[in-house]
Amino acid sequence: MDADDVFKALSDPTRRKLLDLLYEKNGQTLGELCANLDMARQSATQHLGILEAANLVSTVKRGREKLHFINPVPIHEVYERWVRKFEIQRLSLLHDLKKELEGE
Amino acid sequence: MDADDVFKALSDPTRRKLLDLLYEKNGQTLGELCANLDMARQSATQHLGILEAANLVSTVKRGREKLHFINPVPIHEVYERWVRKFEIQRLSLLHDLKKELEGE
DNA sequence: TTAATATGCAGTCATTTACCTGCATGTCAA
DNA sequence: TTGACATGCAGGTAAATGACTGCATATTAA
Numbered sequence: 001m002d003a004d005d006v007f008k009a010l011s012d013p014t015r016r017k018l019l020d021l022l023y024e025k026n027g028q029t030l031g032e033l034c035a036n037l038d039m040a041r042q043s044a045t046q047h048l049g050i051l052e053a054a055n056l057v058s059t060v061k062r063g064r065e066k067l068h069f070i071n072p073v074p075i076h077e078v079y080e081r082w083v084r085k086f087e088i089q090r091l092s093l094l095h096d097l098k099k100e101l102e103g104e
Numbered sequence: 105m106d107a108d109d110v111f112k113a114l115s116d117p118t119r120r121k122l123l124d125l126l127y128e129k130n131g132q133t134l135g136e137l138c139a140n141l142d143m144a145r146q147s148a149t150q151h152l153g154i155l156e157a158a159n160l161v162s163t164v165k166r167g168r169e170k171l172h173f174i175n176p177v178p179i180h181e182v183y184e185r186w187v188r189k190f191e192i193q194r195l196s197l198l199h200d201l202k203k204e205l206e207g208e
Numbered sequence: 209t210t211a212a213t214a215t216g217c218a219g220t221c222a223t224t225t226a227c228c229t230g231c232a233t234g235t236c237a238a
Numbered sequence: 239t240t241g242a243c244a245t246g247c248a249g250g251t252a253a254a255t256g257a258c259t260g261c262a263t264a265t266t267a268a
Contacts, residue, residue: 004117010186011111012226023189031244043227045246064235064244072190079187082114085127086176087183116256135214147257149216168214168265 001077002054009054010075014039015047019056022070029065105181106158113158118143119151123160126174133169 009015014037021036022028034044048068051057055074060067113119118141125140126132134152138145152172155161159178164171 003120004115007111007115007120011108011115013108014226016107016111016186019190029244039226040228041245042229042247046226061245066245070190075187075190079183079191082120083179083183083187086123086174086179118256133214143256144258145215146217146259150256165215170215 001074001081003078003081005054006056006074006078009050009056012047012050014044015051018044018047018051018068019070022057022068026069027060027067029067031065033068105178105185107182107185109158110160110178110182113154113160116151116154118148119155122148122151122155122172123174126161126172130173131164131171133171135169137172 017037018033021033030041030045030048033048034041037044048057048059052059056071058069058071060069121141122137125137129136134145134149137152138148141148152161152163156163160175162173162175164173
C-alpha cells in the first residue's frame with residue numbers, strides 16, 4: 001500500500017462522497033455517480049481515477065458502461081498502520097499533558 | 105470534527121512523520137522535531153500549524169520553547185466515520201464483484 | 209545588559225490540484 | 239447503418255500547496 005496515495009485520495013470531499021455513494025450502492029456506472037455530484041463528468045472521471053490509482057475503487061467494463069466497486073482493503077491498511085497505534089495511547093495522553101503542565 | 109482538515113493534514117508524508125515522531129516521544133519542541141526532518145524550520149512550522157488546525161496536535165508554550173502533543177481523538181473519529189463502516193462489508197465485496205462478472 | 213537561542217511572521221515561487229471546454233472513440237438500439 | 243448514449247482523452251486555468259529567504263520578536267544565560 002502507498003499511504004500517500006490513499007490519504008491524498010481521501011483528502012478530497014468529492015472523492016469521499018463517491019465512496020459513500022458506492023457504499024450505498026456498489027457497482028454504479030460513471031453516469032449514475034455523476035448524477036449525484038454537481039460537476040462536469042470529466043471532473044468526476046478524474047476523481048475516480050485517483051480513487052482507482054489508490055486502489056480504493058476497482059472497475060469493470062460492461063459494454064459501453066464502466067462499473068465502479070469499492071475496495072475497502074486500503075482503508076483497512078490505513079487503519080492498521082495509522083489508527084490502531086494511536087488508539088492504544090489515546091487514554092494516556094491527558095496524563096502526559098497534565099504532567100507536562102505541572103513542570104514535568 | 106472537520107474530516108477535510110484531518111484528511112488533508114494526514115495526506116502529507118512530512119506531517120505523518122511528525123505524528124510518528126510525536127508518537128515515539130510526546131511533547132517535543134519545534135527544534136527537536138526539525139532535527140529529524142530535512143527542511144527549513146519555517147516549513148516544519150507550517151506543517152505543524154496544519155496539524156494543529158486539524159486538532160491532531162496541541163501545543164503548550166514553555167518559556168521560549170513550544171511543546172507539541174499528539175491528540176489522537178480526530179484519528180479516532182475518522183476511524184468511526186470512515187473505516188468501521190467499510191470494515192463491515194469488507195468480506196461481502198468479492199461476492200458482489202463475482203456476481204457482477206457472472207452477468208448480475 | 210548583551211549575545212545566543214527558540215520561535216513567529218511576511219513575502220516569493222514552482223508545482224500540484226481541481227475544475228473546466230472541446231473533441232474523439234466505442235457501444236447499443238432502431 | 240445511423241443516431242443516441244456512455245465514456246475517454248487532450249489541453250487550459252485559477253487557486254491551493256509546500257518549499258524557500260529574510261527579518262522580527264521573545265526568552266534565557268553569561
